[in-house]
Amino acid sequence: MPVARVLDAADLTRVVGRISHEILEKSHGPDDLILLGIPRRGVPLAQRIAERMHSIEGVDVPVGSLDVTMYRDDIGLRGARPLGTTDVPLGGIDDRIVVLVDDVLFSGRTIRSALDALNDIGRPRAVRLAVLIDRGHRNFRFAPITSGRTFPPREPRMFGSTWWKRTGWMRCCSARPRRVAHEAPTECH
Amino acid sequence: MTSTDILIRGVRPLGGRDVVDLVISEGRIRDIGSGLMGTEGARVIEAGGRICLPGLVDLHTHLREPGREDTETIETGCQAAALGGYTAVHAMANTQPVADTAGVVEQVWRRGREIGLCEVVPVGAVTVGLGGERLAELGAMAESAARVRVFSDDGICVSDPLLMRRALEYVKGFDGVVAQHAQEPRLTIGAQMNEGALSGELGLPGWPAVAEEAIIARDVLLAEHVGSRLHVCHLSTRGSVEIIRWAKERGIDVTAEVTPHHLMLTEDLARSYDPLFKVNPPLRTIEDVEAVRAGLADGTIDIVATDHAPHAHEDKDCEWSAGAFGMLGLQTAVGVVAEAMVATGSMTWEQVADRMSVAPARIARLKDQGRPLIPGEPAHLTIIDPDAPWTVRPELLASRSRNTPYVERTLPASVWATFFQGQPTVLEGSLA
Amino acid sequence: MRHLLSATDLDRDQAVMLLDTAAELASVTDRAVKKLPTLRGRTVANLFFEDSTRTRLSFEAAAKRLSADVITFTAKGSSVSKGESLKDTALTLEAMGAQAIVLRHHASGAAQRLAESGWIDASVVNAGDGTHEHPTQALLDAFTLRQHLRDGEGDLSGLRVVIVGDILHSRVARSNVWLLRTLGAQVTLVAPPTLVPFGVDSWPCAVSYDLDDVLPEADAVMMLRVQAERMTAAYFPSAHEYSRRYGLDAARASALAEHAVVLHPGPMNRGMEITADVADSPRSLVVDQVANGVSVRMAVLYHVLADPGSVLGEEPA
Numbered sequence: 001m002p003v004a005r006v007l008d009a010a011d012l013t014r015v016v017g018r019i020s021h022e023i024l025e026k027s028h029g030p031d032d033l034i035l036l037g038i039p040r041r042g043v044p045l046a047q048r049i050a051e052r053m054h055s056i057e058g059v060d061v062p063v064g065s066l067d068v069t070m071y072r073d074d075i076g077l078r079g080a081r082p083l084g085t086t087d088v089p090l091g092g093i094d095d096r097i098v099v100l101v102d103d104v105l106f107s108g109r110t111i112r113s114a115l116d117a118l119n120d121i122g123r124p125r126a127v128r129l130a131v132l133i134d135r136g137h138r139n140f141r142f143a144p145i146t147s148g149r150t151f152p153p154r155e156p157r158m159f160g161s162t163w164w165k166r167t168g169w170m171r172c173c174s175a176r177p178r179r180v181a182h183e184a185p186t187e188c189h
Numbered sequence: 190m191t192s193t194d195i196l197i198r199g200v201r202p203l204g205g206r207d208v209v210d211l212v213i214s215e216g217r218i219r220d221i222g223s224g225l226m227g228t229e230g231a232r233v234i235e236a237g238g239r240i241c242l243p244g245l246v247d248l249h250t251h252l253r254e255p256g257r258e259d260t261e262t263i264e265t266g267c268q269a270a271a272l273g274g275y276t277a278v279h280a281m282a283n284t285q286p287v288a289d290t291a292g293v294v295e296q297v298w299r300r301g302r303e304i305g306l307c308e309v310v311p312v313g314a315v316t317v318g319l320g321g322e323r324l325a326e327l328g329a330m331a332e333s334a335a336r337v338r339v340f341s342d343d344g345i346c347v348s349d350p351l352l353m354r355r356a357l358e359y360v361k362g363f364d365g366v367v368a369q370h371a372q373e374p375r376l377t378i379g380a381q382m383n384e385g386a387l388s389g390e391l392g393l394p395g396w397p398a399v400a401e402e403a404i405i406a407r408d409v410l411l412a413e414h415v416g417s418r419l420h421v422c423h424l425s426t427r428g429s430v431e432i433i434r435w436a437k438e439r440g441i442d443v444t445a446e447v448t449p450h451h452l453m454l455t456e457d458l459a460r461s462y463d464p465l466f467k468v469n470p471p472l473r474t475i476e477d478v479e480a481v482r483a484g485l486a487d488g489t490i491d492i493v494a495t496d497h498a499p500h501a502h503e504d505k506d507c508e509w510s511a512g513a514f515g516m517l518g519l520q521t522a523v524g525v526v527a528e529a530m531v532a533t534g535s536m537t538w539e540q541v542a543d544r545m546s547v548a549p550a551r552i553a554r555l556k557d558q559g560r561p562l563i564p565g566e567p568a569h570l571t572i573i574d575p576d577a578p579w580t581v582r583p584e585l586l587a588s589r590s591r592n593t594p595y596v597e598r599t600l601p602a603s604v605w606a607t608f609f610q611g612q613p614t615v616l617e618g619s620l621a
Numbered sequence: 622m623r624h625l626l627s628a629t630d631l632d633r634d635q636a637v638m639l640l641d642t643a644a645e646l647a648s649v650t651d652r653a654v655k656k657l658p659t660l661r662g663r664t665v666a667n668l669f670f671e672d673s674t675r676t677r678l679s680f681e682a683a684a685k686r687l688s689a690d691v692i693t694f695t696a697k698g699s700s701v702s703k704g705e706s707l708k709d710t711a712l713t714l715e716a717m718g719a720q721a722i723v724l725r726h727h728a729s730g731a732a733q734r735l736a737e738s739g740w741i742d743a744s745v746v747n748a749g750d751g752t753h754e755h756p757t758q759a760l761l762d763a764f765t766l767r768q769h770l771r772d773g774e775g776d777l778s779g780l781r782v783v784i785v786g787d788i789l790h791s792r793v794a795r796s797n798v799w800l801l802r803t804l805g806a807q808v809t810l811v812a813p814p815t816l817v818p819f820g821v822d823s824w825p826c827a828v829s830y831d832l833d834d835v836l837p838e839a840d841a842v843m844m845l846r847v848q849a850e851r852m853t854a855a856y857f858p859s860a861h862e863y864s865r866r867y868g869l870d871a872a873r874a875s876a877l878a879e880h881a882v883v884l885h886p887g888p889m890n891r892g893m894e895i896t897a898d899v900a901d902s903p904r905s906l907v908v909d910q911v912a913n914g915v916s917v918r919m920a921v922l923y924h925v926l927a928d929p930g931s932v933l934g935e936e937p938a
Contacts, residue, residue, distance in 0.1 A: 067645070070657040070687075070923070076933025080622070080924040082638050083645040120654035381729075386820025392729035392753030392792060395819055461737070462730030506738070508707055510728040510751070 006149060007132070015149075016045075019130050020052040027097050030059045032125065034093060036066040038102045038114060039084025045132065046101035062089035066100070066121075071113035086117075093122040105131040194219075195611065196227030197234045200241035200572060202562045204538025208238050213568040216611035220564055234616070236572055239605050242542040244276025244307075244569030246549040246558045248339065248368070248446060249422060249494035250519065252278070252309070255296070256285025260590045261499040263297065266519070267306040268587035269497070271614040273519040274571035274604040277308035277550070277558045282319070283344040289314035289325035291333035298335035306614050307607075310553060313337040315356050315367060319345050324356060331363040338554045341368035343422055344469075346404060348374050353408060357417040364554060366444075368420040369408055371429070372470065376400035381510055383456045383471040391459060393509065396471050398426040405429050409436035409443050418442035420552060423496050425451045425470040427480035434489045444552050446494035447481045449525035450516055454478075454594060464505050464512020465594050468498070485544060486535040492549045495522050499590035517593040520586060523573055524600025531575070532601055538575070546571075568611035577603045579618075587620070623930040624736045624745045625921055628756045628800040636803055637776055640764050642920035643913070644773055649686060659923060660689035663933065666719035667693040668710060669748070670726045675887060676748055676758075679911070680723045683918035692717060707731060708740050715741045720932045721925060722746070729753035729792075742932050744925045752790045758886055759796035761917040763804055765910050766841055769882055778805030783835050785811040785867060786845025786894055787856075789818050793886045794845060798826050809835050813867065815856045816847075832867055836876045843884045844869050844895045860893060870896045874904065882906050 007015060027033055030053060037046030043065045050063040067084035100114050111129060118124060134150045197211040202221070210225040211218060227233065247270065253261040263280070270278045280297055282288035288297060294311035301309025313330035317323055319342045330337040340360060347353045347369060356367050377400045382388050384395020405421055409432065412419040424430065424445045433445050450468060455475050458466035466472060484490040498515025505512055526545065530536040536544075550559025560566040579585075581595040607615040614621055622635065631639070649655055665684040669677050677693065684691045694714060696705050707726065714722060721744040724732050729751030736745040749755040767773055770780060782801055788794045788810050801808050808826035810817065821828055829835050836842065847867075849860045857863045864870075869883065877883075883895075883905045891897045899905065926933050 070646075070659045072659075075659060075923075075927050076929060076931055078927075079929050080642075080927035083642050085645065086648065116658060120656070121652055384819055386823045389789075389818030389820045390795075390824075392751050392795065397819075462734050463738075503706070506708060508726065508728040508731040508734045510730075511707075 012132075015132065016048050016052055020049050020056060023049070023099055023128070023130060024053060024057065026128070030057045030061050032096050033061045033099060034089060034096045035061055035063040035099050035101055036088070037063070038100060038110060039065055039067050042100075042102040043084075045103055049101060049130065062091065064089045066114055066117055068110060068113035068117050071116045072109065073113070074109075088121060093118065093124045095123070095125050097126045097128065098124040099128045099130055101130050103131065104133045104135065105129070106135045192228055192230035192232075193612070194228045194231035195234060195608075195613075196225060196231045197236050197241075197572075199238045200236045201238060202241050203542050204240045204242075204575070211241070211570075213608065213611045216568055218562065218564050218566050218568050221562065234606070234613070236606070240538050240573045240575055241562065242274075242538065242571045242573060243546040243559050243562060244571050244607065244609065245274045245523070245545045246277040246553065246555065247275050247495050247497070247519065247522075248279050248420075248492060248549045248553060249343070249448075250278040250280055250497045251283070251499065251515070252280040252297070253284065253499055254300070255293070260501050261588055263300045263309060264304050265587055265589045266497070266499075267301065267304050267309065268620060269517070269519040271306045271607050271609070271620065272587050272604060272618075273495075273521070274523050274573065274607050274615075275307055275519060276569035276571070276607065276609045277310060277555060278519070279310045279312050279339055279553060281312050281341060281343045282314040283342075287314050287318050288312065289317050289319075289330075291326065291329040291335075294330050294335040294337055295333050298333075305609075307609050308555070308558065310339070310555065311335045311337055312343070312368070313340045315340045315342045315347050316352065321345065321347060321349055321352065324352070324359060327356070327359055327365065328363065331365055338363070338365050339368055339420070339552075340365055341370065341422065343368065343370045346370050346372040346374060348404070350407060350411070354411050354415060357412055357419065358415045361417050366418050366420050366552065368422050369404065370422050371401045371404035371408070372396075373400040373403050376403075380471075381467070382459045383473045385456065385474060387456055387459065391462070393459065396469075398428055398473070398477070401426055401470055402428040402432060405432050409433070409441050412443060413439065413441045418444070421445040423448050423451065423470055423494070424481060424484070424490055425473050426477050430480045430484040430489055433484070437489065444491040444548075445484075445489070446492045447485055447490045448496045449493060449518055449522045449529070450594060451481055452478065452485065452493075452529040453525050458594070459509070462509045464507065464509050465516075465592060465596075467509060467512045467514055468516050469514040482529060482533075482535060485530065486540070491544065492552065493522065493526055493545050494549065495519055497588075498592075499588050500592045501590065505592050515592065517586065517588055517590060519588070521581060521593060521595050521600060523571075523604050524579065524602050525595070527575065527602035528600055538573075568608055570606075570608040571604060572606040572608075573602055574605045575602045577605070579603045622924050623928045624732075625756055625925055626732045626736055626745065626747045627754045628759045628796040628803070630756070631800070631803060633776060633803050633805070636760070636763070636800060639760060639917070639920050639924060640767060642923065643760075643764055643916040646919045647913070647916040656686050656688055658688045660684065660687040660926060662690075663720050663926065664690045664692060664718045665721045665723065665922060666714040666717070666743075667691065667748075668714060668722050668724045669693070669695045670705075670707070670724075670731075671749065673725055673749070675911070676725065679914040680746075680748060680918050682915045683922055686915065686919055687922060689922070692719060707735060708738070711735055711741050711743075715743050719743050721922060723748050725749045727751055744928070744931045746921060746925055749792055751792065752795075753792050754796045755792040755886075756796050756800070757914070757918055757921055758793050759800040760921070761910055761914045762797055762843065762884055762886070763800055764913045764917050765884065765906050766806075766882070768909070768913070769906060770840055770880070776804040777801060780806040780840050781809070781838055782806050782841045782843060783809045783811055783839040784843045784845065785832060785869065787816045787847045788812045788821070788845070789816045789856075791845050797843065798824055802826065809839075811835060811867065813857055813863070833873065833876065836873060837878065839877060839881055841882050841884060842869065842877065843886075844889075845886070846888065846890055847894045849890070849893060864893050868894055868896065869899050871898050874899045874902065877904070884910060886910070
């Protein structure tokens, strides 16, 4: 399967920077912000955004993770998956601005599940979304606050990202579509 | 004038190499030889060189009538028997009511004669109501029209040693034989399958081999002591074969039977928890199967007896411990013996004739069955095609019940024709 | 994993995944809303032919925490009368919409029969079948051991577990032997010779008739319930002799290593296989076992119904 690079390590650094700035701008600063990465690939991304925010504002923005496997509506279709960790930072989400972080926004199912999960955890003041790639083929309506790259709805390519833990690099890539159009992107190299 | 004579062209008696013709007249073999013409108006049947044996005799069948006609009647049982090549079956006594009086055995006997597909020989119970407490009227049953000679509480062991002794002694008065279902009740309380590593793993209470062997050992010594003959039903373990061998070497007058399923199937089938494989005595280990095969081949085990045991659908379509014990056997016996004994080279068809016709008839004292294939003898015949595989399917079974463990299994040989009293009951594999 | 019938259905990776899933699900109790919507609109049926309030409630709680609807059928008595056949009852429950059936039955192999007979399409979870298996009990025991002796992660490699009691009649013992072995633990069974199954030497564990001999080396001791009625069938001469030779009392408990823990699947026969003071001591993890049972059963129900082979997998998207 031919793989093309959409964002390389250097691009990613710039995109993370832009995303971090945009979030801080829209929220008028880091107060009451809390970043929740969606496992698996949203988690290291949320970490990088938090680190960048620290170097911009000099403040520690709480960062954690929110696994949504048990909130999905497609049980029985894809088999049981191992659960990711849900780690809500101390202090919870009540009256905070929650920024959900994921690598690719596609149908929006994951985000919809995440909203249901947040509902069961507490009552945030606002919920925003940050993604690297917005594919635009959404089944649910909401607009992310910020995205690295946007692609038009007719875009047939699949998207994925790879995270190298050791080096802290991240890279986004795309590939020709597989048979089933609505399948979520999987990891590619 | 239409003749009831029959000319069967092209059979190999006892599986020998010579292909001959056979003329049947008035219920007897009139002539055997090559190029026979037969009488005028005789029916001609082309047997194409298939094997001819004396009609098979089953010493152990459950016909369920009276009492459980929902599972089998004497008629459907006889149909299954004929399709299996049998010209005589012994109907076990555990009916409802129990066959422990002259009245019940005569009823069964008469019904068999009415149907006329094979000889139905009732087996009389040893004890009243199979209760194991006092002897039934063995003499009355022997003197009845049914002329009972084989007595058995089958289903239940005659476990009281004193009662067994008395029964062995008493039947000497009319050349009867006690057929023991060897199962020490105290060692098999709640037993479900063979006791071994597998039963421990599956969590099913075990039926240890020693519960069978201990009774056989006791009974052969009793038979020796009182000078009577003994028959042992459905032998299933290696140890039992060894005890019988030892007893015969000592000159004890004991005979033994093995079922087709104990020649073929092992306890591993219980892993499915499907009660289709639940039987008493239980399916045993591969070592036991090998031992009973060797015992049958060398004559330590005298006969094959089916222990045909029909059961209602709901008594098998359930969890293992709720299932009834027993398997069908009449229609599949020849195929199973062919696969287990003939195809493996352990026995010839002539030996099969001995184990499935001649010897059972002798043990049961049936004077017309298991006879040599020579002119003058009664024409009870089984014609077997040794190279006609067939797949066991429910719709092919004549029995009212369907509990065969061989379903969807292909057996190598089939019964092509059965002749009872000189007339075909089965031709080309179907009821005539 | 469309059904869970036996501990042998799970290989090491599957078992660890279930334990990991259970660990995540345990934290649901810390949330504001202590439920997950995963099985909303689905029906789980509890089909209990044997009385067991404890296990039944545990499965009910697990199903409800996943937002499933629960229907329960309990049958009294040790024999199944014609109107209460396993097949009929299961068909009735499926007709009422059950997509998973949790079965406890007095016949060994009942769960496997229900799953493989073709009577129903629903998934089957074995909640105890005769003297055969009780896989969710083994999972919650393993979970509890992992939590206390392996920091809640990975498998149980190298753990030395001793199981004491009526092994012959115990489905808990069987499931534990298979699962502990799959997870890398070493198991020793301790019982009088009459209460050890025929052919146990082919099992992947050691056997000892001497409890005092094995206690000092044990990391965990699992006590099984022993019924005093067994002495009428000559398994042991008296309850007194049994508890003297095989009971866990304070003296024996003090012979255990400091870190060693005590488990019991319940219900306990205090005074018979275990004394009250040991049952209530800090070593005893009995209460944890019960709590862990719910998370473990949630994990099992999720995995069974999420399997593409389950009834849910066949529904139109």
